[in-house]
Amino acid sequence: MEKEVFEKQLMEYLKGTLAPDKKEVFEAFLEQDADAKKQLEELGGVWESLEMLAVPEPSSNMDMQFFEQLDTEITKSATATTSWTEELKRMLGVLFRPQLVYSVLILGLGVLGGYFIKSGGSKANTTIETVNVSDTRELREKLVLTLLEQSSANQRLQGISEASKIVQVDEQVINALLKTLNNDPNVNVRLAAIESLSNYVNNPSVRQGIIQSIPNQESPIIQVTLANLMLALEEKGAIESFKKLLEKEELDTTVKKKIENTIASII
C-alpha cells in the first residue's frame, strides 16, 4: 500500500469512519505488514489516551453573559425595524385617545394653579433636582471607570454600555474610552468603544483621539469600522492616519481597498 494512502486510511480507521469494505481490506493489510501494524498500535495508543483528557464544563456565567448580549441585540434590531408607518399609526392612535383630552385639561389646571402660587419653593426644588442629576452622572462615571478596568471582557463591555447612557461625559471617561480603543485585547470591546465614542464626535478631543488611534489598529473589523465612521463624518484630518495604516505590509487586501476608497471619498 502506498505510504500516503496508508496514512489516510490509518486516520480514518482510528476515527472510526473507514467504510466497512475498506476497513476489511485495511485490516487484512495490517496482518501482512508488521511495520504498519506497529505504527497503528503506537499511534492508536496516543489516540485513545487523548480521549481521557477532560474538558471542564463552562460556567453558568458564560450562558448568562451570552443571553444578556443576545437580548440586547434583539432589542436593538427590533427598534431598528419598526417602520415609520407603524410609528405614525401609533402616534395617531395616541392623539385620538380620550385620555389625552383629560390629560390636557389637568395640565391646564396645573398651569393655572402654578400661576397663582408664589414661586418661593420652586427655586429650592430645582437645585435639589440638579444635584441629584449630577450625583447620578458622577456615580455612573465612576462605575464606567471601574468596569473598564476589569479583566473580564464582558464587564468591560458593560462599562462601555454604561458610558453610552451618559449624555455629557467628562474628560476622564473620554480618556478611558480612548484608552480602551487603543489597548483593549478584546476586539468586541474595542468595537463597542468606537460605537460609544461616536456619540461624542462633536468634541474635538474625541475626534482627535479616534484619528490618532487609526494607525495603531490591527484588527480588520476595527479598521473598517473606523473607515466607515470617518467617512460618515467626512473627516479630512483622518487621511494622514489612514495613509500611515496603508503603509503596513500585513494590512488585509480588502481592508486596503476599503481604506483607499474612504480616502478618495473624503477628499
Added chain:
Amino acid sequence: MHQLTDNALMLKVKSGDLDKLGLLYERHKRRLFGFFYNMSGNANLSEDLVQNVFVRMLKYRHTYSGEGSFLAWMFRTARNVKYDHHKKNKELFQADLSSWDYKMVDNDNAIAQMEKKDNLLLLRKALMQLGEEQREVIVFSKLKEMKFSEIGEVLGCSEGAAKVKAHRALKELKRIVQKMEIG
C-alpha cells in the same frame, strides 16, 4: 419532534430571527469551549473566546450562505477569533498545567490512577509542545461530529490533505511523548 438543522437555524438568524442564535449556542457552546480549552488550557479565556465567536457570527450573519457545513463555518470563525486574540496579545497560548484534569474510570485503583494521571499530564504537556497548527488538527480530528471533509473546509485544504496533516500531527505527538518519557 423535527429538529431544525444548524444550517436552517443560522439562515433564520440571517433573516432577522436572532432568537435562534440561542439554540445554536446551546448546541455548540461545549464543543467550542472544548476547542479553545484544548488549545489554551485556560477556562476563563476560553469562555471569553466562545462569546466572541457568537458575537462575530451575529455580526457577519449576512455572509452566511447556507452552503457547506455549518460546523466548518463556525470553526472557521473560531479560528479567526483565536487568530485575532494572538495578534492583539502577541503571544501564543501558554499552558497552565495546574488546572488540567483527566477522566477517572471507576475501576481504577489508587496506584493505577496516579500512573494514569502522570501519563495524561505528560500527554497534555506534549500536546502543548506541538506547533499550534498540529495541535489544532488533532483537536479537530478528535471531535466525533467532525468529518475529515469538514476539517479540510476549516483548514482550507482538501479532505485527503486534512487526513495526512492529522497523521503527521499524531506521529509528532507520539514522538514528543516518547522523548518526554525518556527524559
